[in-house]
Amino acid sequence: LILSKLADPKVIFVSAILGGVLGALVPTAGLILKPFGELYFAALSISIVPLMMTALVSGVGRMLRKPSLRETFPRFAIVYLVTLLVPGVIAVVTGLLLEPGANLSSDALASLGQKLSGSATNQPASGLSDFLIAIIPSNIFQDLSAENFAAIVIFSLLLGIGLGVAETPATDQTLNVMHSLYVAFSRIFEWVIKGLGIGLFCLLAGVTATVDLTLFEALISFIGAFYVAGIILFAIYAFLILYFGRVGGLRSLFEVRQPLTVSFLANNPFIAVRPAIDSLVNRFHVQDDEADAVLPFGIIASQHGQIINFILLTMFLANVYGIHLSAGEIATLAIGGTIGGVAVVGDGPSLAPALAPILGSVGVPSDLGVVVLAATEQIVGPMVSLLTVFSAVTLVLLGRGARATRPTPKPSKPDPQTGARKELA
Amino acid sequence: LTFSRLTDPKVIFVSTIAGGILGWLVPSAGLILKPFGDLYIAALSISIVPLMMTALISGVGRMLRNPTLRNSFPRFAVVYVATLLVPAVIAVVVGLLLAPGADLGADAIAKLGRQLSTSASPQSTAGLLDFLIAIIPSNIFRALSAQNFAAIVIFSLLLGIGLGMADTAATDDTLNVMHSLYVAFSRIFEWIMKGLAVGLFCLVAGVTATVDTTLFTSLIGFIGAYYCAGIALLAVYTLLLVSLRRIKGVRSLGGLRGPLTISFLANNPFIAIRPAIESLVNRFGVQDDEANAVLPFGIIASQHGQIIKFILLTMFLANVYGIHFSATQVTTLIIGSIIGGTAVVGGGAALAPALAPILGSVGVPGDLGLVVLTATDQIIGPMVSLMTVFSAVTLVLVGRAAPASGRIVEPTEARSEAKS
Numbered sequence: 001l002i003l004s005k006l007a008d009p010k011v012i013f014v015s016a017i018l019g020g021v022l023g024a025l026v027p028t029a030g031l032i033l034k035p036f037g038e039l040y041f042a043a044l045s046i047s048i049v050p051l052m053m054t055a056l057v058s059g060v061g062r063m064l065r066k067p068s069l070r071e072t073f074p075r076f077a078i079v080y081l082v083t084l085l086v087p088g089v090i091a092v093v094t095g096l097l098l099e100p101g102a103n104l105s106s107d108a109l110a111s112l113g114q115k116l117s118g119s120a121t122n123q124p125a126s127g128l129s130d131f132l133i134a135i136i137p138s139n140i141f142q143d144l145s146a147e148n149f150a151a152i153v154i155f156s157l158l159l160g161i162g163l164g165v166a167e168t169p170a171t172d173q174t175l176n177v178m179h180s181l182y183v184a185f186s187r188i189f190e191w192v193i194k195g196l197g198i199g200l201f202c203l204l205a206g207v208t209a210t211v212d213l214t215l216f217e218a219l220i221s222f223i224g225a226f227y228v229a230g231i232i233l234f235a236i237y238a239f240l241i242l243y244f245g246r247v248g249g250l251r252s253l254f255e256v257r258q259p260l261t262v263s264f265l266a267n268n269p270f271i272a273v274r275p276a277i278d279s280l281v282n283r284f285h286v287q288d289d290e291a292d293a294v295l296p297f298g299i300i301a302s303q304h305g306q307i308i309n310f311i312l313l314t315m316f317l318a319n320v321y322g323i324h325l326s327a328g329e330i331a332t333l334a335i336g337g338t339i340g341g342v343a344v345v346g347d348g349p350s351l352a353p354a355l356a357p358i359l360g361s362v363g364v365p366s367d368l369g370v371v372v373l374a375a376t377e378q379i380v381g382p383m384v385s386l387l388t389v390f391s392a393v394t395l396v397l398l399g400r401g402a403r404a405t406r407p408t409p410k411p412s413k414p415d416p417q418t419g420a421r422k423e424l425a
Numbered sequence: 426l427t428f429s430r431l432t433d434p435k436v437i438f439v440s441t442i443a444g445g446i447l448g449w450l451v452p453s454a455g456l457i458l459k460p461f462g463d464l465y466i467a468a469l470s471i472s473i474v475p476l477m478m479t480a481l482i483s484g485v486g487r488m489l490r491n492p493t494l495r496n497s498f499p500r501f502a503v504v505y506v507a508t509l510l511v512p513a514v515i516a517v518v519v520g521l522l523l524a525p526g527a528d529l530g531a532d533a534i535a536k537l538g539r540q541l542s543t544s545a546s547p548q549s550t551a552g553l554l555d556f557l558i559a560i561i562p563s564n565i566f567r568a569l570s571a572q573n574f575a576a577i578v579i580f581s582l583l584l585g586i587g588l589g590m591a592d593t594a595a596t597d598d599t600l601n602v603m604h605s606l607y608v609a610f611s612r613i614f615e616w617i618m619k620g621l622a623v624g625l626f627c628l629v630a631g632v633t634a635t636v637d638t639t640l641f642t643s644l645i646g647f648i649g650a651y652y653c654a655g656i657a658l659l660a661v662y663t664l665l666l667v668s669l670r671r672i673k674g675v676r677s678l679g680g681l682r683g684p685l686t687i688s689f690l691a692n693n694p695f696i697a698i699r700p701a702i703e704s705l706v707n708r709f710g711v712q713d714d715e716a717n718a719v720l721p722f723g724i725i726a727s728q729h730g731q732i733i734k735f736i737l738l739t740m741f742l743a744n745v746y747g748i749h750f751s752a753t754q755v756t757t758l759i760i761g762s763i764i765g766g767t768a769v770v771g772g773g774a775a776l777a778p779a780l781a782p783i784l785g786s787v788g789v790p791g792d793l794g795l796v797v798l799t800a801t802d803q804i805i806g807p808m809v810s811l812m813t814v815f816s817a818v819t820l821v822l823v824g825r826a827a828p829a830s831g832r833i834v835e836p837t838e839a840r841s842e843a844k845s
Contacts, residue, residue, distance in 0.1 A: 035554045035558075036554070038558060039554060039557055039558055039561070041563075042558050042561040042563040043561050043563070045563035045564065046561065046562050046563060046565070046580065046583065047583075049564060049565070049566065050565065141566065141570070144564075144566035145564065145566045145567045145569075145570045146567075147564055147567075173595065173598060176593070176594060176595030176598065176599075177595055177598060177599045177602055179593060179595065180588065180591055180593045180595045180596045180598070180599040181584075181588070181599060183587075183591040183592075183593050183596075184584055184587030184588040184590075184591045184596075184599075185584070185587060186587075187586075187587040187590055187591060188583045188584070188586075188587045
């Protein structure tokens with residue numbers, strides 16, 4: 001009973017807020033709790049990589065072996081490419097309207113400059129070819145060990161496609177074995193996620209106890225602009241889902257609140273893979289294999305929050321340096337931000353190598369980029385994670401097969417258990 | 426014919442002794458042979474990690490899908506926790522009776538001090554939380570790459586339980602695939618084991634040619650106390666097995682001489698996983714899946730020899746420094762060593778981070794700990810490995826479901842039953 005209460009989204013939310021307040025008020029308690037939060041997230045990570053791999057391989061493979069599902073592949077590709085344009089446009093419009101770095105006070109500029117002199121040295125800029133080489137799984141075992149998610153997804157997609165088109169007597173069995181492993185990893189994930197309320201309490205207490213607030217004031221306009229753009233993107237996708245996604249009324253969107261809450265509070269979209277698949281299958285009646293194949297891909301390759309982050313950050317820095325961007329430069333920025341941000345790996349300062357070429361393409365000095373990335377990671381990161389999960393959910397709901405296996409359901413009572421997924425016939 | 430002779434435990438033992446004598450008498454020959462011994466152990470390691478993983482996954486998964494075997498899980502848990510106290514109590518009693526380190530001569534103390542000044546700087550101390558984070562398989566592929574055995578065992582146990590409880594059409598197939606892989610890795614292991622006599626000849630020649638004996642005399646009290654406690658532990662477990670009618674008599678333990686000899690001579694308990702499972706199934710009539718599930722877990726998590734080592738080493742150092750322990754400190758030492766030692770990873774100097782918090786908890790300076798760990802690794806390590814294997818075997822034999830008829834299975838009978 002206690003465990004099922006702990007897994008209730010409301011309890012999770014309240015305990016996360018309580019942890020955050022405790023860390024802010026009593027930093028020493030936050031510092032004591034921090035390692036326990038890290039311990040919990042280490043445990044939660046046990047099944048994330050194997051879960052994502054087995055979901056993709058079995059999902060794509062089984063999709064390709066079902067003629068009805070195979071036909072949905074081109075539609076997913078079109079939805080994926082079309083929705084890529086949305087965050088770029090929103091970010092540019094928001095940046096032009098709000099001009100986040102245009103009217104910074106001299107105090108704010110001074111604190112940015114001070115941070116710049118004390119910041120870690122810049123990482124070397126990497127071009128598009130370096131990025132492509134990094135995400136090609138030339139050694140899958142190295143990528144698995146280094147948690148190179150983009151490379152793992154590409155490898156799993158290729159293996160799933162290979163198995164889907166392979167004609168050997170044991171191909172179906174191989175895919176079923178993959179599916180059994182996926183179910184086993186899901187079980188492990190379900191056991192661990194029952195402690196999410198406690199884990200987030202400890203983690204957020206540690207975060208608020210250690211967060212660097214000195215730069216917060218100088219960057220408040222950038223953070224504000226990012227959240228405005230994020231909320232607009234969220235609203236547009238919610239509208240698209242309601243209009244084209246065959247999900248019922250506005251209330252049905254609440255059915256994705258658990259994966260969204262989890263990804264936001266934990267500042268990690270990968271943790272929401274399994275809850276999001278559950279919601280899609282149980283609440284929106286997406287077919288098992290479709291959800292298993294497309295959602296993990298979307299979590300990696302539809303990072304629409306990062307696109308907004310990159311574009312707005314570039315426009316913020318251009319404002320700070322008093323650089324005026326021409327229409328051509330804005331178009332370059334929108335394209336560069338989309339390509340560089342959509343499947344980027346890492347967060348905070350580790351994004352600097354991916355950001356540098358974008359800043360360089362429109363002539364903005366990159367020194368401050370790493371400072372802003374590091375300073376805003378704890379505040380911008382959760383929204384980036386939430387937008388990534390919502391973009392992936394949008395991709396699945398807009399691209400899924402036209403004929404539903406059963407009528408669109410009325411939103412049922414929220415199920416506090418994440419593991420209540422029913423096997424589809 | 427030559428191969429079958431080479432795998433005879435007597436031949437293995439004799440060739441190891443011969444290698445040791447050669448390395449001691451002709452160190453240059455030992456130094457030449459050492460790389461060949463290392464090469465052999467590297468080859469032997471090829472299938473150890475995959476063997477352990479597949480044994481655990483298929484063993485636990487199939488156990489959970491078998492209603493009879495599923496019931497024995499709680500019994501194994503009780504036996505595991507209860508037996509953890511045995512090595513700790515033995516070590517404390519031996520430490521109090523023999524008081525190693527209490528009467529060290531001035532020469533011995535001087536040697537220890539000199540070694541301390543030249544030893545590598547101690548590694549940073551790791552607390553309980555760091556230890557827990559290190560053994561959680563947050564990325565199993567990294568754990569596999571780094572041979573983080575504790576993390577691999579936890580992951581394999583979880584996957585085995587997950588598969589055991591998964592309701593898909595292909596779960597049994599998946600477990601059978603795992604079992605087939607386990608059998609394949611076992612074959613690879615068996616082929617390479619045929620060269621064990623030659624490999625150990627080279628390895629031990631290298632060890633005796635390079636072993637540091639300068640500290641031996643000053644640490645002889647500690648080493649002696651350790652072997653006394655180890656032998657006492659073996660005796661207690663043998664008594665337990667006989668009194669619970671898990672084995673017919675002391676002589677039937679001869680069925681374990683293969684895995685025990687190998688783990689002792691190679692100073693590595695993991696190498697004995699496959700031979701120990703074979704002995705349990707063929708000689709003691711343990712069910713395949715029970716042995717496959719519990720023995721590899723025991724090899725990682727029942728390192729009773731390490732518990733004894735941590736406690737006796739702490740008591741030895743306390744005696745050297747003239748520190749007297751209160752009853753509370755002894756209790757702290759017992760609990761700390763059980764938690765810190767039973768599933769520790771590494772040997773020799775690599776154990777220092779795990780030992781440091783135990784020494785710290787009872788107020789013993791940690792500097793000399795690293796010196797003693799390094800200096801005694803080649804002499805104490807083999808006994809630690811042997812005790813780990815024996816503790817794991819005891820866990821399986823005490824915790825397993827009793828034979829249906831309640832009688833003890835004769836070795837020959839068990840073999841024919843297993844074959845059928």
